[in-house]
Amino acid sequence: MLWQFWRNPEFMRHCRSELRKGRITALVIIVLIVCTLTVLVSWVPQKARLEAMRRTPFGYLYSPSGSGDQIGAAIAAEKIAQQERIRQFETELPINTAHSSARALLFMQFGVLTFWSLLSCAQGISRERERGTWDFQRTTRLTSSELLVGKLLGEPIVAYFIVLCSMPISIALALEGRVRLSGIISAYFLMFMAALFIGLAGLWLSSLFESRSRGIGLIGAFAMYAGFLGVTGLADSPFRGLAALSPLTLLFRMTGQDQYSLMPNPTLFGGDVPWLLMSVLLYVTFGAWFVLMLMRTLKKGLQDVKLLSDWQAVGCCAFLNFVLYATFNPAHDIDFQSATDFVMFMAAVNLIIFFLLGLTMLSTPERLQTEARPSVRSLLLADGLPWPGLLLSGVVSYLLLIWGLYAWKAPFGFDWHTVAVSGGRFLIVLVFAVSDVLFIQWCKLTRLRAPLLKGILLLCLYYAAAGIVYAVLNVGSESAAIDTANVLTPVAAFEPDYHLLLMSTLFGVVLQLITIAFLISAIRARVQQPKLAIAAAA
């Protein structure tokens, strides 16, 4: 049933409810009207240009010089040339019209399919939760993978129908417009891959939100779409390959947009890779992580959700770092002047990675209480605190950094001093990330409503306050301001003249370690409360 998606009950349900006869007829009519209008919009300017050419005897401002006969001959020749241009334009008019219509339709199909996929999938599960039907789906015998396939293809079924309806027209127009068949197939393949990928991302987002917080999920979906399209901008960065995550990059290239058609291929470990292959590789690998998280959580209640186990989070961290090193192109010399610049960039990226992975490893109060035990063995339990997983992730990302520095020793050079200093930078980043993540874990054990959101907001407030303190102190003494910033925030990791043994940096790390110890003991105290309640009841 998994691969025969047309027999998947969830897919069938969407087809039945959303593709009734009346709606299908209306959609087909709309698609035909839009296609006709698109062709007309492409044809009208071309036709106007042709008329203008016919009205003008010469193709350009023509002022021949010479004797009367010579001028007469030149004018006659130009008239013939102009007639030839008009004849050629007339011959090419249908081809040009078809080509530009096909291009416009392709972008419209892309917009409809990807945006609809994201939007419908991003509400797929939260809407079911709101309706109260989600529990009934969970009590059926449908497996997580069957539910996933059914929802991924079923939720945006109307968008797929619209695209499939307009596809014959756009393919015919593209062929008429002298577009190669392989190009057309590649464009549609990419479009469907992108739609599946963004749909997966939407489903993942939807699985995290209940009915009350559905609005936040939708905002997240819009942000995700903006990011999805925005990565096109990475095409002009040292991580050019990551631009392949957005199908726009390749679509622009395929449809002959000037800036993109001249763009070189992305690199993987320094070797050229075709854009299409790069897109497919990124969709498959990133999509696999979304699938993993969805498979772990789809048939569980929100209170039992833990997106990634500790080991999977370590794997994810390694994957993300690996992708960055693999797509890095040192030939692009705009951003990184030295190994230090590169290390600082990787430290900043890893700060975000650690924080996000920490969020995926957060346990719900129920799970944490179920499994956590104050013993060494509990460190690697599936439902323990996130810090051991983050620690391992830190070690893995640091080892990958050493490998990356060694791999790119040609442009940057390789020396052990840089490696040692990088360790210090990564330590600072890791310690601050662990402390922030543990703070949010602690928030989840309190009676706060929406603890994750409030925890993140409180952290933002803390860093904003640290920023204000820095700004105020900076008026009097810059060194005092820097010292304070080093104590309160991980900015020391991004200082080009970093020194681990700087007192304020050390003090900052020690302070965070004390905070971590305090948070762990506070979490343990909260976790043990129910046990005490049981003992009291007994």
Added chain:
Amino acid sequence: MIRLSALRKQFGSLIAVNDLNLTIPKGEIYGLIGPNGAGKTTTIRMMAGLLAPTKGEIEIAGVDVRAEPERAQRHIGYLSDFFAVYDDLKVWEYLDYFAHAYKMPEAEIPARIKEVIAEVTLEVKTDSIIAGLSRGMKQRLGIARAIIHKPEVLLLDEPASGLDPKARFELRVLLQKMRDQGTTILISSHILTELEGFCTSIGIMEKGQLLRSGRIEDVTAAESPARTIELRWVSASPDQVSSILSQFAEISLIDLAANEGSFSFAGSDERLSEVLAAMVSAQVRLISFNERKTTVEDLYMKVSHHEVM
């Protein structure tokens, strides 16, 4: 058929279900009663596989719900107190969806849909869009969904809330029919009259714990060994009746008014017949002499401390 052992569920510092042990044999209609917040819904949701227990085991039809959730779902029909449906489907499409989702054999599905629709008397609405159905009809459709795959165990959480009296009666008839076919039914409610004369066993739950559990007669007998006998008479004084009753050691708590009263009797049926004979021979003209049946409500009021978490 249903076995829960040391089942516990904690929400933060709150223990919603505390080490619950329960066994329900095949063919029983088990009423789980208790005030709101007693832990009934949490227990049922854990049994349906919707909520992971903090600890303990749940076995339905011999299948461990935690270890093999998909296999266990084959045996479970679940209905919650709200009847959420897909408004944009037709009645038969809705049932067809769930029949496929429960992975019933393809060939059996059309006949089963027809059968279930007839059982919930929605035949005339088979081809109607669900959005156009009344609330009662939607609730009946929800029941049809829960039984479409012929579950051996039916878990019903407040199934009659919001149903009109006729629909409640029809629900009772349907559930009794299913019981007769061998289905084990667990039904939770805080409306005690809903379960009266319908359940074969009951469990009284409070603060996450099962205070009493078993067949209604057994629980009643264990709770009140003495029966309450009510009587009415004419042309005799209460003192005369009282003096006759006082002759029997099994009788206590005599409460008599002018022509009627009651007493508590802790003896056998033979001895009770002797009490009746003594009254008759003393020429007390009795109008009625009957045992007051202990209702589920009586039992609950007696056992419960009416505490919620």
